[in-house]
Amino acid sequence: MSSDFLVAQFQFISFQDPNDNDKAAKRLARSHAVKQALQNKRKLQKASMQNFCIEDGKNPKRKGKHESPLGILGASTLDPFDSLPIKSSRLQHLLNNHQARQAPEPVFSISQDLDFQNFHSVFRAGLVDPALMNAVMLSLTFAASGGVLNNESLVYRGQAMYHIRETMNKTVSESTIGAILLLVGVEARLGTTSQVQLHMGAVQLLLKACQKSGTRLTEGIKRAIFWQDLNSSILVGSKRIVDHTSFTELEWKRESVSRNLFHLPSGLQIRSHLFSDEFIEVLEDIYALERIRDDYRPADCVVSGANISTKLLFELQQAYDDPVWNEHADLLMWLVYMGGAFAPTGPVRSSYIALLQSEKFGASKSWMQTYEILRDFIWSDVAFRTEVRKLWEEAYPIADRKENNS
Structure with a gap:
């Protein structure tokens, strides 16, 4: 057996004590197991030629609207070994729930109908982070229960907050920020402005830590921060922590588009004397963006x-x-x-x-x-x-x- 094969197949993790409850090592083991499972699946598909799809008149290409809404995020994709401390069957049931399907938005989307950004474009490490895992489950169970914090939701919220506090002073990652943003989404739907501002303040601290340490975040998590910040401000009036100039990837300026787009539609133009100049500019921006859209x-x-x-x-x-x-x-x-x-x-x-x-x-x-x-x-x-x-x-x-x- 070649050394290359051994390196590819095995991940050696050292334990000083057989009874040592090393959470970081366990997360590493789970992450490696998930990675190997996906690689093995691809190898089997390649060997059986199932990674190709032959199209002809008798086998028309499936259209996107007929695909499963779980095409973007499914329990089997996230947890192929059933190794996460949640039941995959419960996760799959929640993903099938129509009420829960849009719960994680605008952090990420699991709905086939809304191709905003999927889970993996935001979180590079997958669902192995316990804070993120519990925050996702909180978001789904809260929505599935009709916006009520039942016992199951409370357990997930408590676990998510515990793990967030545990990792805040150690490392900064998309998973930690994403977990906080999902908590913000729940609190915004509950109307608890103080909690929204508390959590968004934590996100702001993490962003400053990233700038100081030179940590690079994905464009997806930056987009999630921007939209959750805006969404919460609209819903509960919380103070904004970012704007459209905060991230260079998302920056938008009037100078970047034609000036011909910036005017009021006729129904608002005849009432322009009722509005302040600042509000008119906002309306012009919205109208321009709608035309671009x-x-x-x-x-x-x-x-x-x-x-x-x-x-x-x-x-x-x-x-x-x-x-x-x-x-x-x-x-x-x-x-x-x-x-x-x-x-x-x-x-x-x-x-x-x-x-x-x-x-x-x-x-x-x-x-x-x-x-x-x-x-x-x-x-x-x-x-x-x-x-x-x-x-x-x-x-x-x-x-x-x-x-x-x-």
Whole structure:
């Protein structure tokens, strides 16, 4: 047997004491086992020629929309030896749960429908880090339980925080930062601003430590930090720790695109006297980004629509009877459609439909009338039209049937 073969197949780990509970050594052993399992699987596929796929008319290529939603992240991929201290069957069950599927976003995506960034593009070391492993399980179980911290979620949260504290003063890695970001996602959904700011403060300290030590982080984890920071600020009003200039890989400036993109849509332009110059610039940026976005696939953006829809509904309900809307009913309609279109089926979506059916908007309008009104504001056919049309059909089923029969 050659020495090269031995080096490839075995990882020698020394123990000074047979009873020594060396966690670092155990993690190294697990990581090596996972790596060897994947290599052996590829070798078997190569030997049996299963690493090639012959396409012909009788065997059409499978389309992405028919693929399993677990194509990006599956329990068998993460834990082929069933060596992690969690049950693979439980992990797989959570990954199959529709409610849990978007739980880790915007840190990473496990949904086939949202090709933002997958697990492995963010975390180079896989799921062997105990802090990250427990944070992922917390995120999934919390979402699967409908946003309730049940006993299982509390156990994972406690374990995640314990391991984060244990590693904070030792090394800085994507896994530790990612675990904290997943905790932030749960706290933001719970509305606990103080906890969000506490955790994001820890991320800020780790970023400073990386700069001091020269540690290089993946572009994926930088993107996760940016979007989780922004997402939390929108949901609970937490203080931002980064902006679009913090990471050179993600930096965006007005000078980088054509000035012709920066103007207000007609529906907002006629009301520009109501807005400050700073707010107008924000609206121009959003409108420009929306127009740029039309050049990309719908899956190329980070979506946190359900959470934003809930917050927007609260604000609309508080101000719905304000007389100011009497002169700006079309603007109010646009806000209601933008919020309701991305709300999941349930009480929030039903509340948006009730607003659309109220007397403020008068008789129901045809879809084309509605569409022409909405296009006067920030609008994207690629991003909005399908979802908004669905909401219109739910709000005005009689008008929808008339259009279909005409």
